[in-house]
Amino acid sequence: xxxxxxxxxxxxxxxxxxxxxxxxxxxxxxxxxxxxxxxxxxxxxxxxxxxxxxxxxxxxxxxxxxxxxxx
Amino acid sequence: xxxxxxxxxxxxxxxxxxxxxxxxxxxxxxxxxxxxxxxxxxxxxxxxxxxxxxxxxxxxxxxxxxxxxxxxxxxxxxxxxxxxxxxxxxxxxxxxxxxxxxxxxxxxxxxxxxxxxxxxxxxxxxxxxxxxxxxxxxxxxxxxxxxxxxxxxxxxxxxxxxxxxxxxxxxxxxxxxxxxxxxxxxxxxxxxxxxxxxxxxxxxxxxxxxxxxxxxxxxxxxxxxxxxxxxxxxxxxxxxxxxxxxxxxxxxxxxxxxxxxxxxxxxxxxxxxxxxxxxxxxxxxxxxxxxxxxxxxxxxxxxxxxxx
Numbered sequence: 001x002x003x004x005x006x007x008x009x010x011x012x013x014x015x016x017x018x019x020x021x022x023x024x025x026x027x028x029x030x031x032x033x034x035x036x037x038x039x040x041x042x043x044x045x046x047x048x049x050x051x052x053x054x055x056x057x058x059x060x061x062x063x064x065x066x067x068x069x070x071x
Numbered sequence: 072x073x074x075x076x077x078x079x080x081x082x083x084x085x086x087x088x089x090x091x092x093x094x095x096x097x098x099x100x101x102x103x104x105x106x107x108x109x110x111x112x113x114x115x116x117x118x119x120x121x122x123x124x125x126x127x128x129x130x131x132x133x134x135x136x137x138x139x140x141x142x143x144x145x146x147x148x149x150x151x152x153x154x155x156x157x158x159x160x161x162x163x164x165x166x167x168x169x170x171x172x173x174x175x176x177x178x179x180x181x182x183x184x185x186x187x188x189x190x191x192x193x194x195x196x197x198x199x200x201x202x203x204x205x206x207x208x209x210x211x212x213x214x215x216x217x218x219x220x221x222x223x224x225x226x227x228x229x230x231x232x233x234x235x236x237x238x239x240x241x242x243x244x245x246x247x248x249x250x251x252x253x254x255x256x257x258x259x260x261x262x263x264x265x266x267x268x269x270x271x272x273x274x275x276x277x278x279x280x281x282x283x284x285x286x287x288x289x290x291x292x293x294x295x296x297x298x299x300x301x302x303x304x305x306x307x308x309x310x311x312x313x314x315x316x317x318x319x320x321x322x323x324x325x326x327x328x329x330x331x332x333x334x335x336x337x338x339x340x341x342x343x344x345x346x347x348x349x350x351x352x353x354x355x356x357x358x359x360x361x362x363x364x365x366x367x368x369x370x371x372x373x374x375x376x377x378x379x
Contacts, residue, residue, distance in 0.1 A: 028169055032176050033280040034183060037273060049273025051190035051266065053127070 011039065125332075126265045128194050136331050140264055141195055143333060145226045147256075148188035148199075149208070153231040154248075155181035156209045161241040173284060174241070180277045187270050194266070214308075218368075230312050242292065243305035246285035247313040247349065253278050254345040255317070263332025286352060293356040303358050310349065310361040315370050317342035 001016040013020050014036070021031060038046055043062060047055035124130070131137050158178045165171050189199040206225040211234040222232045230248060235241050256278070259271040292302040318325060320339035328334035350360045 030169070030172055030176070032179075033277045034180060034273075037276050041273075045269075045273075048266070048269035049187070051187040051194070051270050053194050053266070 015040070125263050128266075131264075137195065139328060139331060139333055140267070141192065141197065142226075143328070144188055144192050144195070144267065145197075146228065148185055148192060149206070149225045149227040150231055151181055151185035151188055152203070153208045153210075153225065153227040155185060157211065157231055157235060158241075161235055161238075164235075164238045164241055166238060177245075177281055177284070180281070184274050184277070187274070191266055191270060228316050230316055233312065239292070239298075239301045239305040240309070242285060242288040242302070243309040245281060246289045246306070246352075247309045248316075249278055249281040249285055250348065251313040251316055251345050253282060254341050254348075258333075258335040258341070261332075261335050289352070289358070290356045293358050299358070306353065306358060307361045311363045314342060314346065314363045314365070317345070317370075319367060319370055 001012060004013060010024075010031075024031065037049070041049065043059045044055045047058040052058055125136070131140070155178055158174060158181060162171050162174045162178065165174050189197075189203070193199050206223060208225065208227075210223055210232065212222045212232045214233060217229045217232060221227070221229050235244055253275070256271055256275060260268055260275065262268040262271070289302060289306070292298040318338035320337060322338055325334060325338050329336075346363070353360050
């Protein structure tokens with residue numbers, strides 16, 4: 001990844017350097033594991049991890065929402 | 072009184088589950104030797120399970136597979152739920168506000184694990200709400216050795232009936248049981264029932280955070296001469312209990328589960344992998360490996376799936 005600045009988002013850094021969580025904890029910043037996992041999962045993975053029986057329905061529902069929302 | 076709670080309740084043997092699974096194992100063996108094929112199908116069908124082709128409840132071909140799967144999922148779901156409740160009091164045992172947060176997040180994780188396991192059971196037709204209301208998942212008993220017994224009618228692994236009494240207890244439980252569960256649940260990642268395997272992939276990722284938490288704290292408490300003896304004592308208490316969760320070597324039920332692809336390894340292989348890793352960590356942290364003398368009569372035949 002390109003150089004880190006104070007404006008770089010955490011997601012970008014974690015994707016490239018997951019061990020950075022230890023640095024965050026030194027500053028008292030604790031990231032909820034599931035939130036981290038969910039945000040870095042595809043919709044199919046997220047559905048499967050959540051025991052959604054028909055994962056494709058989640059993607060379809062999200063797609064419909066995005067269309068309604070003007071995406 | 073915790074001990075009185077146990078005396079007042081009927082003790083349920085974990086091996087009650089074993090009776091059902093033993094029956095299934097006999098049926099599978101019978102099918103494999105040419106009998107009972109009408110009910111169970113051919114060996115080729117069993118190989119199909121092991122190949123990991125069961126992608127939905129509608130593809131479950133017979134009652135053998137369904138019953139074994141429900142049995143294992145109930146064990147895991149009940150253990151996750153009991154584990155979450157068991158961790159709740161640990162939030163206030165924590166030594167700092169930062170650790171209140173860390174333990175609270177672990178509690179939340181365990182409730183999530185329970186929720187997704189119960190969702191899989193709902194797909195299989197289990198009335199989960201009724202089940203959750205039927206049992207007291209907050210129940211804890213005393214430190215008296217339970218042997219193979221359960222202290223109630225739920226299907227949690229019985230280590231979850233023992234109380235966690237202080238921060239050292241919590242860290243030792245976290246260090247031993249989360250790691251033990253991780254070793255057990257590795258097999259599920261390769262389960263023939265793919266919805267469970269996929270759920271487990273998510274759980275497994277969270278459990279890695281829990282294991283790291285336990286390791287960091289054991290290292291920290293072992294490094295301080297004042298806290299080291301207490302940490303050692305807590306490890307001495309929880310390590311043998313964890314060693315007892317893996318079931319007996321060469322158990323018929325384990326063979327059944329391997330036949331139908333719900334498990335991969337023998338119980339003893341999983342136990343040894345766990346013990347080796349604990350030994351390495353304790354050596355690294357300057358702690359002694361507790362002695363574990365197996366009393367096979369007190370170890371349930373069946374290894375109970377349970378994430379800590």
